[in-house]
Amino acid sequence: MKNLLSFLFFFILIPLFSRKSIADDSLRKRQSINDTQVIISASQKFELGFFNEPKASNLKYLGIWYKGIPDVVVWVANRDNPIVNSSASLTFSEDGNLVLINQTGSHLWSSNSTRSIRNPVGQLLDTGNLVLRDSNSKSKYYEWQSFDYPSDTLLPGMKLGWDSRTGLNRKLTSWTSPDNPSLGEFSFSINTNGLPQFLVSKGNKTMYRGWPWFDHDFGQGYGNGFDYNLVFNTSMEISFSYRYSENSRTRIVMDSSGSIYRYVWSDVEEEWHKEFTFDGAGCNDYDLCGNFGICSSVVTASCDCLYGFKPISTQNFSNGCIRKDPEICKAGDGFKVMSNVKWPDSTGDLVKMKLDIQDCKAECLKNCSCLAYGTVEIPKIGNVCVNWFHKLIDVRYVREVGSGDDLYVRVAASELEWDDEKRSVAVVVVVPIVSVIIFLALVSGCCLIRRRASGNDLVVIELPIQENNLEMPITVLEAATENFSISNKIGEGGFGLVYKGKLPSGQEIAVKKLAERSGQGLQEFKNEVIFISQLQHRNLVKLLGFCIHEEDILLIYEYLPNKSLDCFLFDDQRRSILNWSMRIDIIIGITRGLLYLHQDSRLRIIHRDLKAANILLDSGMKPKISDFGMARIFGEDQTETKTKRVVGTYGYMPPEYVIDGYFSVKSDVFSFGVVVLEIISGKKNKGFLHPEHQLNLLGHAWKLWNEGRALELIDVMLEDQFDKYEALRYINIGLLCVQRRPEERPSMSTVFSMLENEKMQLRLPQRPGFYEERFIVSDINSSSGDQQTSSSNNNVTVTLLHGR
Numbered sequence: 022m023k024n025l026l027s028f029l030f031f032f033i034l035i036p037l038f039s040r041k042s043i044a045d046d047s048l049r050k051r052q053s054i055n056d057t058q059v060i061i062s063a064s065q066k067f068e069l070g071f072f073n074e075p076k077a078s079n080l081k082y083l084g085i086w087y088k089g090i091p092d093v094v095v096w097v098a099n100r101d102n103p104i105v106n107s108s109a110s111l112t113f114s115e116d117g118n119l120v121l122i123n124q125t126g127s128h129l130w131s132s133n134s135t136r137s138i139r140n141p142v143g144q145l146l147d148t149g150n151l152v153l154r155d156s157n158s159k160s161k162y163y164e165w166q167s168f169d170y171p172s173d174t175l176l177p178g179m180k181l182g183w184d185s186r187t188g189l190n191r192k193l194t195s196w197t198s199p200d201n202p203s204l205g206e207f208s209f210s211i212n213t214n215g216l217p218q219f220l221v222s223k224g225n226k227t228m229y230r231g232w233p234w235f236d237h238d239f240g241q242g243y244g245n246g247f248d249y250n251l252v253f254n255t256s257m258e259i260s261f262s263y264r265y266s267e268n269s270r271t272r273i274v275m276d277s278s279g280s281i282y283r284y285v286w287s288d289v290e291e292e293w294h295k296e297f298t299f300d301g302a303g304c305n306d307y308d309l310c311g312n313f314g315i316c317s318s319v320v321t322a323s324c325d326c327l328y329g330f331k332p333i334s335t336q337n338f339s340n341g342c343i344r345k346d347p348e349i350c351k352a353g354d355g356f357k358v359m360s361n362v363k364w365p366d367s368t369g370d371l372v373k374m375k376l377d378i379q380d381c382k383a384e385c386l387k388n389c390s391c392l393a394y395g396t397v398e399i400p401k402i403g404n405v406c407v408n409w410f411h412k413l414i415d416v417r418y419v420r421e422v423g424s425g426d427d428l429y430v431r432v433a434a435s436e437l438e439w440d441d442e443k444r445s446v447a448v449v450v451v452v453p454i455v456s457v458i459i460f461l462a463l464v465s466g467c468c469l470i471r472r473r474a475s476g477n478d479l480v481v482i483e484l485p486i487q488e489n490n491l492e493m494p495i496t497v498l499e500a501a502t503e504n505f506s507i508s509n510k511i512g513e514g515g516f517g518l519v520y521k522g523k524l525p526s527g528q529e530i531a532v533k534k535l536a537e538r539s540g541q542g543l544q545e546f547k548n549e550v551i552f553i554s555q556l557q558h559r560n561l562v563k564l565l566g567f568c569i570h571e572e573d574i575l576l577i578y579e580y581l582p583n584k585s586l587d588c589f590l591f592d593d594q595r596r597s598i599l600n601w602s603m604r605i606d607i608i609i610g611i612t613r614g615l616l617y618l619h620q621d622s623r624l625r626i627i628h629r630d631l632k633a634a635n636i637l638l639d640s641g642m643k644p645k646i647s648d649f650g651m652a653r654i655f656g657e658d659q660t661e662t663k664t665k666r667v668v669g670t671y672g673y674m675p676p677e678y679v680i681d682g683y684f685s686v687k688s689d690v691f692s693f694g695v696v697v698l699e700i701i702s703g704k705k706n707k708g709f710l711h712p713e714h715q716l717n718l719l720g721h722a723w724k725l726w727n728e729g730r731a732l733e734l735i736d737v738m739l740e741d742q743f744d745k746y747e748a749l750r751y752i753n754i755g756l757l758c759v760q761r762r763p764e765e766r767p768s769m770s771t772v773f774s775m776l777e778n779e780k781m782q783l784r785l786p787q788r789p790g791f792y793e794e795r796f797i798v799s800d801i802n803s804s805s806g807d808q809q810t811s812s813s814n815n816n817v818t819v820t821l822l823h824g825r
Contacts (some may be wrong), residue, residue, distance in 0.1 A: 047144040048119075049156075053112035056081060056104075060145045061088060066270075067095075067149045071109065075200045079106045082202055083121050083130065085149055085167070087270050090286065093293070095149060095174040095272055096167050097202045099130040117141035119153055119165070132165040148178045162186075172202065175263075175273040182211040182252070182260030191260075193275040207279035213259045216367035216374070216407065217251075221279055221301065227308075228279055229301035230415065233367045233397075233407075271296075289765055295620065304417040308366075311341025315362065316417040327413060328357040329432035346433035350389035353434025356382060361425035364395060365413040378406035385431065393430045491554060493577055495570035498522065498532055505534065512584065521580060529580035530565060534573065550576070556622055560614030562637055562647040581645060583638035586700075590633055596703050601742035603642055604700045608751065609776055610644040611636060615693060616769040618646075619686045627653045629684060631692035632673045633699055653684075672707025672717075676790040677763055687763035690772070691790065694758025698722050701751055703736030719759050719789040726756060726786070750779070756786035 046063045054060060059070035068088045074080040081104035085096040099121055107123040114120045114131065117138025121130040132153050140156040141164075151167040168179045171193050175181060183190040190213065195205030207228070212218050219231030249263040265271045270286035283297035301307070304316035310324035311333075317323055326332055326342035333340045365371070378384050385391040385408050393409045419425030501522030502509050511531065512519035520532045554564050566577040586607065589595045599607075611631075618626040629651040637645045651669060669678070675691035677683045695706050698718055706718040716724060725731050731752050732745055754775050760766050765787055767775070775781055 046146075047142050048111065048113070049142055050113055050117075050140060053110045055110045056108055062145045062147045062149075064147045066147045067145055069111075069145045069151060071104075074103065074202070077200075080104070081107075081109060083109075083111060084202075085145070085151060087149075087286070090270070093272075094202065095172070095176060096151070097172045098167075100172065101203050102129045103203075104129060111143075113141050113143070117153075117155075117164075119143050119151075134165040136164060138164055149176045150178070172196075173205075173275050177263055177265045177271065180260040180262045181209070182217075183213045183258065184260065185257050193273075195275045195279060196277045198277050201277075205277050207275060207277070209275045209281055211259060211261060212368045214369050215372045216364075217253055217259050218367060219261075219299075220368075221275075221281065221299075223279060227366075229299075229305045229307045230366065231299070233364050273297075287764070290767060290771055292771070294768060298625075308414045309339060310416075311339050312412045312414055313342040313344075314339075314414075314416070315359070327416065327430050328359060329430060329436045344433065346435045348435070349431070349433050351434065353437070354386065355432060355434065355437045356385075356394070356429040357432050357436070359416070359428045359430055361419050362428050363415075363417045363419055364407075364426055364428060365393070365409055366415045367407070367409075371409060371411055373408045373410070375406045375408075376403055378404070381406035381408075382429065384408065385429075391431065393428055395426060395428050397426075491550070491564075491566045493566040493568050495568055495573065495575075497524065498568055498575060498577070500525075501530060502532055505532075529582075531578045531580045533576045533578065556618070556626075558614060558617045558622075559643070560610045560645055561617070562645045578647070581637040581639045583640065583642060585634050585647075586636040586638060586644065586696075587633035587705075589638070590699060590703060591705050596736070597738045599642075599700075599738075601739050604739075605747075605751070607636070607638075607642070607644045608697055608700055611646065611693065611696065612769060612773050612776060614644070614646040615689055616773050619689065619769050625654065625686075627684060627686060628689050628692075629653060630669045630673070631689055631696065632670050633696055633705075634670075636696070670707075672705070675759075675763065676761060683763075685763060686768065687766045690758050690766045690769060691763075693769070693772070694755045694766070695719065697751065697755035697758065698734070701736065701748070701755065702734050703738060717791060719756075719791060722752065722756060723786075723789050726752065747779075750775075750783065753783050753786060756789060757784065759789040760787045761790040762787070 046060060048054065048060065054070070056071040059068045061068050065088055067085055068091070069083075069085050071081050072084050072086075072091065072094060074082065082094075082100070083098040084094040086092075086094045104121075104123055107125070109121060109123045109129070111119060111121055114128075116134075118134050118141075119132040120128050122128055134153060138153070138155045142154050142156045144152050144154070146152060148168075152163040153165040154163050168176075169187060169189050169191060171179060171181075171191055173193055173195050175193060179191075181191050181193070190210070192208050192210035194209075195207040197203045197205045206223050208222050210220050210222070212220050212230075216233035218233050221228045221230070248265070249261065252258045252260045263273075271284060273281065273283045275281055280298060280300035282295055282299075284293040285296050286292075287294055299305075310316045313327050313330045314324050314332075315327055317325065324332075324339060329345055330342035331345050332342050375384065381394045381396050384406055385394040388408070388410075390410050391408045392411075392413055395407045395409075397405050397407065413430070416428065499505070501524055502520040505518075505520055509520045509522065510518055511521045517534045520534065522530045522532050524530060550564070550567050557563075562581070563579045564576065565579060568575040568577070583589075589599050615628070615631070618628060626649075628646065628649065630648060631646065635646065635648040637647050639645060671679070673692040673695050675684075675688050678688050695718075699705060702718060702722070704718050709716075709718040709721065711721055714721070714724070722731070722734050725734050731749055734752060735743065735748055754772060758766055758772065775783060
């Protein structure tokens with residue numbers, strides 16, 4: 022009886038909970054699949070089958086997903102018409118269309134091809150495209166394809182935009198919620214009337230938009246290491262598509278909240294990595310500053326007016342701006358260039374484009390309604406003159422200097438005359454012999470004018486600092502630091518000297534003063550101001566202000582009384598203060614700070630110089646990441662980039678960065694792993710010495726791990742303070758982070774999960790970067806004091822590359 026029940030369970034119940042694939046990647050006439058079967062593409066990349074809505078097991082849908090990752094559906098057929106409390110099958114109708122029917126025979130979805138197909142074949146391609154074709158037809162076109170009807174996901178090879186042959190304007194539409202695939206309220210499309218640009222809409226309302234196409238990866242960083250294709254033929258097609266490695270799995274998704282993400286699957290970590298985000302935060306909010314307004318975002322999004330305009334309301338800049346001088350379109354009208362901006366909304370009748378216009382300025386002046394112009398060179402088309410009419414909305418300054426466009430705004434003659442008067446007052450006389458640095462405080466912002474090292478030319482370097490509330494007068498800082506007294510000096514680094522000070526309010530501050538001959542300079546200063554002022558996290562050092570005075574460039578931070586982690590960790594007397602629980606709290610705090618930089622902040626930031634010296638400790642010994650002079654903003658779709666200028670600190674930089682200049686979020690993960698092993702061991706990676714080998718700290722840790730002696734790595738000061746299983750777990754995490762290949766290292770979100778979830782099973786680490794034994798040339802008599810001689814004439818010299 023028991024065996025009979027087992028037999029019945031296997032043959033009756035098991036099919037209800039499992040899927041079986043059919044033998045082919047296709048369905049043919051008089052074939053079907055039911056809701057326990059799947060079709061798998063030829064190369065085993067995609068599956069087509071049925072799935073349940075996670076929160077409503079009685080609702081069922083037909084969908085496509087990457088094989089082996091069924092929890093992420095990339096296409097849904099019957100989004101608004103689920104199968105309710107019924108079995109279902111996918112088959113062919115009498116006219117050859119693919120149809121989805123329930124057990125009562127009701128049609129829930131159809132491919133709706135307009136032609137009758139005599140010998141239909143439904144095939145799931147390795148691209149994830151479900152196609153319907155006539156097996157006897159020689160046409161290169163499909164009768165129907167799922168790629169023409171996207172859900173919320175854009176796969177490689179799919180197109181967004183309009184095609185004259187099909188008459189379709191393809192767009193992504195969000196799910197109603199993360200668990201409900203029915204049509205949501207957000208859509209992601211391409212504007213095909215005017216200059217092509219991406220639009221995210223809620224119903225008929227634009228929420229935010231991308232850049233006009235052509236010369237800036239359409240403003241969202243898609244082009245960095247990302248192979249995309251733009252088609253702009255106003256009579257045939259306006260579309261966007263992208264390509265990716267055949268062996269990789271990726272998707273661009275519009276989520277139910279209206280944000281756009283690009284994900285790449287990691288086979289090593291078995292999870293999706295978020296590589297790019299496009300959403301409506303800050304200045305991306307559409308029309309945030311109203312007509313003739315311009316948005317800037319250094320600390321927070323703030324509004325100002327375009328040149329020649331003033332706010333309608335000083336209380337609410339979002340109401341837009343009006344002309345200072347309404348006497349426009351008279352003799353003497355001209356243009357003022359707004360550099361490094363995102364062009365205004367370029368849809369519909371707001372713009373006109375003309376080809377082969379030699380003088381775009383003159384073209385705009387011919388029409389009194391023309392408000393601004395810009396020029397662009399379109400590949401395979403030529404020079405295009407763009408004129409804007411009616412209104413100039415959704416203009417913003419671009420964060421990275423040189424990555425925006427020039428917009429020439431029409432102004433009245435009186436505005437040009439006033440500008441000339443200002444320039445005549447501020448004439449700069451260049452003295453050829455004396456090296457001069459001149460600082461001008463302008464109404465529109467802050468500029469540094471510096472002499473070129475090789476001649477008498479002056480170079481204007483714009484610092485995009487729009488908010489003056491961060492600027493502190495030099496007199497305040499001189500008083501706070503007692504004129505930068507040597508007694509108030511608390512540190513020195515690659516940037517320069519650091520002084521302790523106290524403001525009149527009683528608040529203690531740390532003032533970082535740019536060294537005269539520092540290897541860093543204005544670019545790093547600009548980085549720190551832009552980056553840190555926008556970052557708000559308890560594990561990041563807070564920037565209070567800045568000051569530019571004559572030759573002095575200064576940053577003002579909150580003062581942290583316990584200085585940096587290395588002051589404790591590598592000091593034999595003070596190291597004992599850091600007990601085991603303190604060290605664990607410091608590791609977790611650093612993890613939270615890095616996770617914020619990589620994933621949770623509005624900007625994706627790579628620190629590039631994470632080390633013990635850049636981890637400051639507050640009065641409660643809580644860690645705060647500091648020194649963002651080397652940091653870089655990443656486009657959200659970027660996985661890595663390359664630099665010719667390798668900066669950072671040797672001992673903390675990963676091999677792919679030191680050797681080839683490649684850096685990514687995994688560069689910070691490597692540095693974090695080094696810091697973790699240093700915290701655990703109380704030893705510094707660079708300069709680590711051991712009597713039995715010439716490995717660095719990473720190699721030493723790896724050697725102990727493989728020999729089953731990993732606990733010997735732990736600082737002797739911590740004897741009897743730690744649980745051995747917890748200690749082994751932290752060593753494991755540290756070694757995972759310093760693995761030689763960046764793709765093998767976990768993301769910071771995975772690291773955080775490892776630290777928070779003690780039951781999470783960890784992978785075994787692979788060989789770390791820079792594992793090989795070093796050849797160290799020591800000075801003769803450096804340790805023993807004995808005189809040594811050699812008859813050899815083969816002297817060896819070692820040339821080292823010096824980081825900070």
